[in-house]
Amino acid sequence: MAVRNWRTRLADEEGAATAEYAIATMAAVGFAGLLVVILRSNEVRGLLLDIIRNALSV
Structure with missing residues (x-):
């Protein structure tokens, strides 16, 4: 019985x-x-702004 109870748990x-x-x-x-x-970080922020500016200028 104890083994079956353990397996159930x-x-x-x-x-x-x-x-x-x-x-x-x-x-x-x-x-x-x-x-x-x-x-x-300023570098990443600048890169993202450049990407957005390039996308909007097309």
Whole structure:
């Protein structure tokens, strides 16, 4: 009986989806933070403005 109960507990995935959502959310927050750091640099901001200006002037 104890072995069957142990196997049932191991097969139970209750909470797995919540953990996956938490990991995906943390990855998205980390990526967003990285983008904020990159976009705050003057070089990247200048490059993006040049791209936008070139696109609008065509």
